[in-house]
Amino acid sequence: MVEWTNYERATIKDIFAKLDYDSVGPAALSRCLVVYPWTQRYFSKFGNLYNAAAIMGNPNVAKHGKIILHDLERGVKNMDNLKETYADLSVLHSEKLHVDPDNFKLISDCLTIVVAAQMGKAFTGEVQAALQKFLAAVVSALGRQYH
């Protein structure tokens, strides 16, 4: 189980409290599809992903981005129980969606960059380290039910 310092708990809660989920989620997912275009393989039913503008304007991408962020919030509320929190989603991504778990790290890096761009100077090295530790723990939980 992951050990969290008081600083890390406070920082994670603080970051998510200040995020506009409805813009950050879509921004992170669309960024991932632009920066790592091979991730588009999982979104063939989403419609036009032909170029960056199309991706960023795609309503299905936006909707899915919001879902991802709201699911991350569950992790923020259950930092000491991530494995169980994400067990169902892990099974879903493995058995139904067949997503290579390496992709989780890609979207988590994109989310880090989106948060960094929003927070600017407030996103210090220490804040970044805390967020990355949290996202890595979520990524690990999401990969747990793959066999």
Added chain:
Amino acid sequence: MGPARQAAMLSKKEKELIADIWESLTPVAEDIGADALLRMFASYPGTKTYFSHLDISPRSAHLLSHGKKIVLAIAEGAQDIGQLTVTLAPLQTLHAYQLRIDPTNFKLFSHCMLVALACHMGEDFTPVAHAAMDKYLSAFAAVLSEKYR
């Protein structure tokens, strides 16, 4: 994939975008460079082992000068990406025979540089700029480690 091919993966527009961004950052080279290094040390403590001979506390002279060196080298490479292997030849030798930094660390530093750019540029660090920059930094790192073995 060889570094020359990686550099070739960048379109003309992307190369121009990258060159423009790094030119605009040259005046704040030491701030961006030091910021990226500090982020790397905070998230990936193992990277500090390469700096045991320097004072890498925030705003230290060593940190600023080292950050500046790195950013200026990246900026110089960005002015003619097709010539990366030529431009970086001395640094290739330095890294292969003297510094011998494990190349995994280049990925960690590149990620932290992208974060530093995001903090500095805000929404100007668009997904398109991010994609181009990620490709450039990967090509740069690949060229840097070309003489390792």
